[in-house]
Amino acid sequence: MDLTELLKIANAERNKQKSIRVHCCTSTGCQAANSLSVKNNLATAVKESGLSDRVEVVGVGCMGFCGRGPLVQIDPEDTLYEEVTPEDAPSIIDALNGGVVKPIQGDSQHPFFARQMRIVRQNTGKVDPESIEEYIAVGGYQSLYKAIYDLTPTEIVQEISKSGLRGRGGGGYPTGLKWATVAKMAGEQKYVICNGDEGDPGAFMDRSVLESDPHLVLEGMAIAGYAVGANHGYIYVRAEYPLAIQRLQKAIQQAKRYGILGSQIFESPFDFKIDIRIGAGAFVCGEETALIQSIEGKRGNPVPRPPYPAESGLWKWPTLINNVETLANIAAIIREGADWYSSIGTENSKGTKIFALTGKIRNNGLIEVPMGISLREIVEEMGGGVPEGEIKAVQTGGPSGGCIPASMLDIPVDYDSLSKIGSMMGSGGMVVMDRATSMVEVAQFYMEFCREESCGKCVPCRAGTVQLDALLTKIVNKKATMDDLTKLEALCQMVKDTSLCGLGITAPNPVLSTLRYFKEEYLELIQANNLDVSLTS
């Protein structure tokens, strides 16, 4: 396989594609809403209406508007249908022939779509994730070719550094710096790991990327491997994502068949193979050192850093570990250049970020927006605000993040602004809460999550989360006193100051941020207890 052949495949695929493409989402969310039957019926309808020569039905990845699935979108007209049932299929196809449209027609120009900026999700909803040819037809793997033949590993690392890309898994560590560290390590063996152990409640960005455009992630990993000098990659995916695993397996096989993965990629001396490792249901395995332990076949527990995985990671070899979304940015940066990428976003947060918009909000789903967009724009304009009443808060960053009060909605969404106000970017979960939501209960929900997901290795997290959960339960149940509140605050600080890994260090964040912005809710529950006490005595 060389460039000519790659372009030949792309051309052949484009020539093969019909002029009208009916895209039907086959990701987990829409599949749960019976989108596979929709797709079948659409295909039957095309055949029966005799449109097969110019219309094709394509199963595609996630279009983002998951709350309104199953979604069907038709190119080139960009017609959108929402909440499609299998019975709607004939009329959708009929409409292509000038018939009357019955199903709910969506608005593809709705701010939910219009305000997005798609880099990572550029192909999702447009290509069949199970076809490498479709990926190649939209320019896929040309960045890898460019990386191998037009750039040196050092130039690639420089390009990634210059782009300003930061880790999308939550930490926000500069990706180029990480790559540079691994690249400069001596070591006869190095590894690239893609962290697909997405575990925050309400977060499904990575699942969507893996299910919708697996080759984009593989291409990013291969470029990373070439840049840092690794010839072996692992994708660690949680077992709860069977469709993602299945599509990755298929994608790896397809790429190997074309000589795009494996030995002598594009007939160059560069070898890179990718294996999948499946998680076993522990949230903490998203923490990089625990993830590495898990790949090694050990109990998935964090180990102290340093040494960082970049110096001594998988089987003690230098290891680059990046999140799915981070790696999904790489092909675009190599293709379009660091200058283009760094022109997007804010001074310290470049590019775009995908968010999973959930909770009390009209437009549930995935959005990709440029860094620096205001929270208000996301929640009110794109998300359409809460269905009833008013917004009270937005939780970002999952169990490690915090609750941002409605009064702060004008804050720009970037790494630094979010952490400044006690929350964090996190991996991209964004849960909207309305006035009816009890913030103490929200804090307790996350604490219970952390308690259950604590690995048990370090004592503050193991025992501290139990005690924090107990105190919060006491407050929620109106059994707490002011002493308990003092204890809660002190314990939060202690767990934060003393835990070993990120899980424990950030576990108190939902409590701390709700205490910061919604302390009155805690006080009310405590006063209710005092009232009960005084009434009974």
Next chain:
Amino acid sequence: MNSQQAKINGQIVNIQDGETILQAAKRLGIEIPTLCYSEGMHPEGGCRMCLVESNQKSLPVGACHTPIQAGMEIQTHTPKLEALRRDILSLYLDDEQPVFQGNGKETKFTGLLQDYQLKPISDSQAVKVDNSHPYLSFNPDTCITCRLCLNACEQIQGQFVYGISGRGSESRLVFGAEESFADSPCVACGACVDLCPTGAITDRDRLNLTPADSVTETVCGYCGVGCRLEVESAQGKVLRINPVEDAVVNQGHLCVKGRYAHSYHHSSDRLTQPLKRVGEEFQPISWDEALDLIAEKLLTIKADYGADALGAFSSSRSTNEAAYLLQKLFRSLIKTNNVDCCARVCHSSTALGLRTVTGAGAASASYVDIEKAKCIVIAGANPTEAHPVVGARIKQAVLNGARLVVIDPRRIELAEYADIHLQLLPGTNVPLFNALAKVLIAEDLIDRDYLNERVEGFEEFCTFLNNLSLEEIASITTVETNLICEAARLIGSYGQTLFVHGLGLSELTQGTASVMTLCNLGMLTGSIGREGAGMLPLRGQNNVQGNADMGGMPNLITGYQPLNNPELRQRLESLWGGVPPEEPGLTIPEMIDAAARGDIHALWIQGEDVVQSDNNETHVREALSNLDFLVVQELFFSETCQYAHVILPAAAALEQEGTFTNGERRIQHVRPAVPPPGEARPDWEAIRDVAVKIGANWNYQNPGEVMDEIAQVAPNFFGGVSYTRLKGDGLQWPCPSSDHPGTVTVHAEHFIRGKGQLVTIDYIPSPEHGVAGYPFLLITGRLLEHYNVGTMTRRTPNQELVTEDVLEIHPADANREHIADGEPVNLESRWGSTTVKAKHSRRIAPNTLFLSFHYPETHTNRITGPHLDPKSKCPQYKAVAVRLQPNKS
């Protein structure tokens, strides 16, 4: 502060490479509290007690796992940190869900609680304690899941007994998939017991809270590894044994025998008085009577039948000083060289083979080379059972990345960790090693410079190998050709290799040949005389190396000096006042034969149960019963004692002073921790007193004076050895002068014999191979829990761990022969038969069997035959033609 410095509590510290804050603080004398940390293990970082403040970090950092860096300013005991530590500790004591419940015992953990003014919530009733194991116990109520035990098990012993079940607050220490200690794969090394900060895991000895009235540093009396011990005793009884933390040999580690199997010292059936045969009975006599009787009998028999009608077996369990004096007595006073030691029946082939081709009959390498080695070959040794502390070190080396080739007919534990296991037919080492050599040379995986400079015989060797066919060897050894090639390539790709070998080489008719052909590989790869490489035989007994060193051999005087060496004879004349004959004496098997013939009339057997341990038991019994006079020095009334005329009660390993020399030539000081029982005495004293009765002018007041004489007799080896220098880890010979530091790597500059010798030895099948009607080859050997003939371990709770010898048989063979698992079988060779329980095991290959010899009632050595290595006279224990059938009686 300069660019190589940091500050801890205001004190400047010079940074050492790879050092953590905790280690740097320790150097400054600043103690930072820890619970889950132990020096030498990977930091767990879980207890968070060692958190300190750093000017470079916003949050406190774990001192145990954070490297100290230039410019750091660390505070270790600020009020904030102390408050955090107290808060963390109180997490264990939550009212609702206490992690820790006190049990009244003072431990590291309760000490910390006290330091921070905290008290355990309740006193546990200890209802859930797991007492299933003879030595160890576990109380989950006091376990704080710090995982030190788990880490110790993994990183010291490599046994992986423990696991953590559940997450978060539900996490609990478990024994893998097993319910109890007894069912777990625990090997009772006790490493976890030493480290458990709460006493949740403890042992029988440590449950006994009797305070020690004395603590003695000495050396283990079991195997040839030579672990240093710290023995706690009270009122003359051993209470507990701990490893010496910084011992270079055992590095703070011990095994189930060294640590726990000590109660035999105080066993009620110890011999406590000299005994004299009267008819079929034994009567107590006084020491004086016994000494008189021995002196008289020795002299009479010498007068009646000549000096060569007497002989002595010196003991590898006893001290160097005792071994030296016994051979001196027979050589200088009786004037016979009929002196031998039990190395004859174990490592005589090793010593002879190594001496022939390298010039020194001992390990060229040391145990420290295990950690330095990149590639290790284990041939005919089962270290995790027979030399557990070395076994654990090898396992750790492999877990840390060393490559491993195991050459053994059995799938021993370390074979599970090996890159390649060559499971050869017993007794076919020579062709296999030749085949490996052939591939190394054919593929140019040899060290040509080394061969040119330091080795002779290369041309002939190549010619010899040219005539060998790999295919033929594959068929002899039953190891596939491609596997042989693969092993050779692996070894060749690393070049310098550490060759660890044992009795699977030595105890064969081609024993010496096996050792020498293995040395061929050591020379081709340029390994011998290099760090992290070379020959490392694992010697059997605590002092088997020393016993041979002292001259417990019929052909060599102390320090491997030939009898006819004129300088030596001159030296002996002045030091001993008399010289032995120039002609070598008889070996043990030859003395046994001579006794059976009636040519030997008197034997002195020091601490060796030849009836149970020597080959061809029936013949040994006949020979001993034929003697006019037999002196036995023993701890217990052994099988051999039945044939004695005088039995002298001996002091055990923990009851005497002297020196032991371990398998890496390390002479270590042995000190008495407890007194011998009754009238039992150290062996060397009895020998001295007999010599005096005979008329010699021996007035050694202590074993140190004996060592001073040894240094003069063999100055090239021991000239620099004296008790004043044997502090701590002792000295490794050769140590020729008082300013010589001892020798870690022998042959470092050049081979002691000048040039190393490549040998051209072809395979000769032993008389036990291909015997019609005897379709199986039996290997005899040892189990972890017992020591040799079991005299000591059978008198300890190890007896509860393994209660009998069992015959390992491959399930395929067992099914074919209709032998059920656990069923008794009649095992028969051409030399004898016995009945033993069969155990199905895949550790053994089809058509081979394995049987241990720890119990006298097994009579394992009725089965082993009369065949000896013609050079070393070492019997063939490792391949005996046998047949078997179910025992229907």
